Amino acid sequence: MRSFSLLAGFHYTECLNSLQEFAIVFSITGHFARWMGGRTLAAEWTIREVLNWTRGYFKSAGISQPRLEAEILLAHALDVDRLHLYLTPDKPLTRDERDRYRTVVKKRQNGTPLQHLTGEVSFYGLRFRAGKDALIPRPETEELLDHALRFTPRDREIRCLDLGTGSGVIAVCLARYLPRAHVTAVDISSAAINLAGVNASMNGVEDRIEFLESDWFDRASGDYDLIVSNPPYVARDELAALSSEVRDHEPREALDGGVRGLEEIDRILGGVCAHLAGDGHVLIEIGASQGEDVVQRMLEVGLQEPKILVDLSGKDRFAVAGAP
Numbered sequence: 443m444r445s446f447s448l449l450a451g452f453h454y455t456e457c458l459n460s461l462q463e464f465a466i467v468f469s470i471t472g473h474f475a476r477w478m479g480g481r482t483l484a485a486e487w488t489i490r491e492v493l494n495w496t497r498g499y500f501k502s503a504g505i506s507q508p509r510l511e512a513e514i515l516l517a518h519a520l521d522v523d524r525l526h527l528y529l530t531p532d533k534p535l536t537r538d539e540r541d542r543y544r545t546v547v548k549k550r551q552n553g554t555p556l557q558h559l560t561g562e563v564s565f566y567g568l569r570f571r572a573g574k575d576a577l578i579p580r581p582e583t584e585e586l587l588d589h590a591l592r593f594t595p596r597d598r599e600i601r602c603l604d605l606g607t608g609s610g611v612i613a614v615c616l617a618r619y620l621p622r623a624h625v626t627a628v629d630i631s632s633a634a635i636n637l638a639g640v641n642a643s644m645n646g647v648e649d650r651i652e653f654l655e656s657d658w659f660d661r662a663s664g665d666y667d668l669i670v671s672n673p674p675y676v677a678r679d680e681l682a683a684l685s686s687e688v689r690d691h692e693p694r695e696a697l698d699g700g701v702r703g704l705e706e707i708d709r710i711l712g713g714v715c716a717h718l719a720g721d722g723h724v725l726i727e728i729g730a731s732q733g734e735d736v737v738q739r740m741l742e743v744g745l746q747e748p749k750i751l752v753d754l755s756g757k758d759r760f761a762v763a764g765a766p
């Protein structure tokens with residue numbers, strides 16, 4: 443993008459995106475007159491104007507839900523609920539508020555995940571802390587949890603094992619939605635285990651989750667009625683093709699599934715039969731092209747009736763099987 447200096451500290455650029463950028467820079471530096479999309483206005487930025495502007499800015503940056511993200515970030519910068527933005531659309535932003543907002547808008551436009559900026563994420567109706575120490579949970583994993591809840595008896599005490607707990611979302615939801623479940627949550631990353639512990643406390647289930655820093659089953663003991671996992675399953679040569687938002691901001695050990703993406707799934711399946719209760723189930727999130735291989739491996743280790751389940755977009759996404 444070509445640009446040249448128009449005034450000290452300001453840049454005039456030749457495309458609409460940059461005109462918009464000019465507008466925010468101009469405004470944020472404290473000048474209340476601004477030029478945006480060919481209009482000249484002499485007023486302070488209000489919540490409504492800032493949101494409208496950011497929507498266009500994010501849209502041209504390729505962000506898929508630009509208005510929603512603008513609202514979430516503005517609410518975060520102002521430390522209010524999103525509803526507050528709708529109730530006070532004509533409120534002008536103070537200089538401090540504009541500065542805080544500009545900082546997060548810039549980071550978002552540069553690819554920092556929204557959840558890292560707000561520090562939180564909602565998952566299956568609960569709120570969790572999010573950060574660079576663990577994968578941001580994905581919507582498919584809410585479907586994994588749906589299946590897990592379906593395969594799990596509620597009429598008795600049960601033991602569940604969440605392998606690769608990350609931020610702890612699966613373990614915490616199992617404990618919250620299955621009041622008679624005792625959950626063990628395992629991760630190889632101590633930072634992830636710490637975050638998962640914070641999330642268990644935030645959701646009031648820390649007493650029913652045991653956290654283990656462990657290489658899969660190494661430190662787990664006993665049998666489980668449910669073993670659930672969303673392991674790393676991206677093939678190594680596909681890592682480079684991930685969006686920079688994922689590749690540069692998510693922990694590599696949460697993504698890298700080895701040469702074909704199946705290495706960690708294979709290791710889990712290698713240990714699963716020794717830890718499944720008689721009528722227990724194992725449920726694993728997998729890559730869309732991995733179903734056949736995973737079913738084959740499940741049969742090899744002696745699991746019963748392996749099945750592949752699709753996600754909401756119709757892709758193979760989950761493998762489930764019963765104990766031998």
Ligand SMILES: C[S@@+](CC[C@H](N)C(=O)[O-])C[C@H]1O[C@@H](n2cnc3c(N)ncnc32)[C@H](O)[C@@H]1O
Nearest residue numbers: 579606607608629630657658672673674695696
């Ligand atoms: C795809 S993330 C899933 C995180 C979380 N369960 C979720 O669904 O959002 C995979 C997790 O497995 C963990 N992991 C990778 N290799 C592991 C291993 N050998 N033993 C235990 N955990 C491992 C990673 O640290 C990461 O937190």
